[in-house]
Amino acid sequence: MQVGKRIFLKRELPDKEIVEGYKDLPTSNIADCMNRRGAMATRIKLMSSPTKEMCGPAFTVHNRPGDNLTIYAALKYCHEGDVIVIDNEGDNTRAVIGEVMMTWLRDQRHVAGVVVDGPMRDIDSLRNWDLPIYAVSTSPNGPYKEGPGEINVPVSCGEVSVNPGDLIVGDADGVVKVAREKTTELLPKVQAFHQEDDRKAESFHNGTGNIDWLDEELKNKDYKIIDDIYRP
Numbered sequence: 001m002q003v004g005k006r007i008f009l010k011r012e013l014p015d016k017e018i019v020e021g022y023k024d025l026p027t028s029n030i031a032d033c034m035n036r037r038g039a040m041a042t043r044i045k046l047m048s049s050p051t052k053e054m055c056g057p058a059f060t061v062h063n064r065p066g067d068n069l070t071i072y073a074a075l076k077y078c079h080e081g082d083v084i085v086i087d088n089e090g091d092n093t094r095a096v097i098g099e100v101m102m103t104w105l106r107d108q109r110h111v112a113g114v115v116v117d118g119p120m121r122d123i124d125s126l127r128n129w130d131l132p133i134y135a136v137s138t139s140p141n142g143p144y145k146e147g148p149g150e151i152n153v154p155v156s157c158g159e160v161s162v163n164p165g166d167l168i169v170g171d172a173d174g175v176v177k178v179a180r181e182k183t184t185e186l187l188p189k190v191q192a193f194h195q196e197d198d199r200k201a202e203s204f205h206n207g208t209g210n211i212d213w214l215d216e217e218l219k220n221k222d223y224k225i226i227d228d229i230y231r232p
């Protein structure tokens with residue numbers, strides 16, 4: 001089989017009920033429960049105006065930088081609820097997707113969202129869309145349609161390696177990946193962490209919380225508390 005032009009139609013998928021369970025959990029809590037890791041690079045920004053979190057299994061696309069023939073193949077083969085994850089090999093010279101393709105993904109495929117590690121275009125319209133769209137930047141330069149490229153192979157997106165079927169969650173803070181085989185064991189941890197985070201915020205709001213642990217921690221880390229002004 002010719003490596004570089006493979007389109008895999010099948011993926012191992014996370015349990016549907018488990019995916020549902022992640023739907024209202026903040027990406028920050030998910031990353032915290034993975035030892036504060038798993039988030040894509042900060043260059044990957046939310047470009048649209050969704051009212052709900054993005055959450056679904058990764059449908060991965062590895063395209064030739066600046067070329068979208070393989071993304072068109074993704075339009076054909078992706079499924080409802082997928083998050084399209086596009087590895088553009090760091091190219092930032094041309095948009096690889098825009099309003100026309102996004103319209104198909106939203107209205108014909110009902111995907112959960114799109115993450116592009118590269119530029120997109122037609123932002124004037126797409127910025128108001130409810131479909132979660134993440135990208136690095138915008139450019140009026142359009143893509144070529146030559147290939148090669150691959151679908152549903154491991155990709156790199158925002159410095160995070162993504163396997164087909166990994167869980168992708170995105171909110172206003174950014175995008176995080178949970179490896180498919182870890183989704184079930186991680187979910188109760190994130191749910192408990194989220195409850196505790198809410199409880200902490202409430203206790204800071206009503207004054208029952210405290211930061212009594214801080215003095216000891218600063219002392220252990222050799223901070224000096226200086227009762228004077230700074231003089232150069």
Ligand SMILES: O=C([O-])CC(=O)C(=O)O
Binds near residue numbers: 096100101122142
């Ligand atoms: O021309 C293209 O291939 C990308 C584009 O702008 C669109 O999808 O609207």
Ligand SMILES: [Mg+2]
Binds near residue numbers: 099100121122
């Ligand atoms: Mg366009």
